[in-house]
Amino acid sequence: MDEQINKRAESIASIGFFDGVHRGHLCLIQQLKDEAKRRGLRSLLLTFDRHPRTVVSPGHVPELLTTLEEKEQLLRQTGVDEIIVLPFTLELSRLTAKEFMQQVLCKELHVTALVLGYDHAFGHGGGALNDYVRWGKETGIEVVRAHELADLMVSSSKCRRLLEHGNVKDAAEMLGRNYVLCGTVVPGFHIGHELGFPTANIEVDTEKLIPANGAYAVWVTLSDGSRYGGMLNIGHRPTIGNGEAMSIEVYLLDFDGNLYGQSVMLEFVAHLRDEQFFGTREELSAQLSRDESVTRSILFSAR
Numbered sequence: 001m002d003e004q005i006n007k008r009a010e011s012i013a014s015i016g017f018f019d020g021v022h023r024g025h026l027c028l029i030q031q032l033k034d035e036a037k038r039r040g041l042r043s044l045l046l047t048f049d050r051h052p053r054t055v056v057s058p059g060h061v062p063e064l065l066t067t068l069e070e071k072e073q074l075l076r077q078t079g080v081d082e083i084i085v086l087p088f089t090l091e092l093s094r095l096t097a098k099e100f101m102q103q104v105l106c107k108e109l110h111v112t113a114l115v116l117g118y119d120h121a122f123g124h125g126g127g128a129l130n131d132y133v134r135w136g137k138e139t140g141i142e143v144v145r146a147h148e149l150a151d152l153m154v155s156s157s158k159c160r161r162l163l164e165h166g167n168v169k170d171a172a173e174m175l176g177r178n179y180v181l182c183g184t185v186v187p188g189f190h191i192g193h194e195l196g197f198p199t200a201n202i203e204v205d206t207e208k209l210i211p212a213n214g215a216y217a218v219w220v221t222l223s224d225g226s227r228y229g230g231m232l233n234i235g236h237r238p239t240i241g242n243g244e245a246m247s248i249e250v251y252l253l254d255f256d257g258n259l260y261g262q263s264v265m266l267e268f269v270a271h272l273r274d275e276q277f278f279g280t281r282e283e284l285s286a287q288l289s290r291d292e293s294v295t296r297s298i299l300f301s302a303r
Helices: 002-006 023-039 068-076 097-108 129-139 156-164 168-175 191-195 281-300
Strands: 011-015 042-048 082-086 111-116 142-145 179-186 200-204 214-221 227-235 247-252 263-273
Touching (some): 011 023, 023 042, 023 168, 068 082, 097 129, 111 129, 129 142, 168 179, 168 263, 214 247, 227 263, 227 281
Parallel strands (some): 011 042, 011 111, 111 142
Antiparallel strands (some): 179 200, 179 263, 214 227, 214 263, 227 247
16 A cells, blocks of 8 residues: 555645535636646545534534535546545544645645635634645645636535525526436325326435425436426425425426336426415416426527
8 A cells, every 4th residue: 555655646636525516616626727737747636425514513514515426426527637535534533734734645645736725724723824835835735725716706505505595596507507406206196197297206315405495497317318308396285285294296398108216317497486385276287387388488498
């Protein structure tokens, strides 16, 4: 192992949890790649296998914008030379920034320069930019501060707040892509069939943030790669009397078939309306017809 470490090429790195891999992250990563090219170094991204708060503050862990698998895939698409996922352990959380730079970055990974996000801090106790610059000099690492995204203040927490209010359009602007949920089609109550809008009931990854209750226009990608427009509802279905049970169900436009057991990917395009109570099922069915018309206009008008 020591021999393998010693053979590592020198690199320039950036560190972060990178939840969502949003436009702010992409701006930082582009600066990392530019610096790597200018210096003739390999570009290296360090991220973690779980949110640091799961270890240091278990009662205050935010819901995630990306699973670890999704995050790794998005980071690979940036074209950096190497991505390392570190297990975030209690021992790691106790390292000061200087100890982390010395023990992990310098000794193990041969990092000679570090691009630090404009609002990012790491290591037990944190520190200001001048502190990181000083600790870097003491450990043989040059610290370069990244500049922020010029036209949009972006953060994972801002993305979460937008999604929690159902604002999937502005969240997509920050992410640089539509927000995604993945899940599996499971048996439902077949109420949609009775209303003329047969829906697929989706069981989603529980660690990811679910947008606010309401109706949405979405794109739905099936296991075989086929893609359909859809209208999605998140909530308690008050007209049906669903009680406290939460449901996520989608009606696929122009689809006829059996979806049970299939994996699906949901891309949120637009918020149609908040969850509503209707006095009769006929009123609900009429609203669903209006929702379908608006959804078709949103998804297909630009084509």
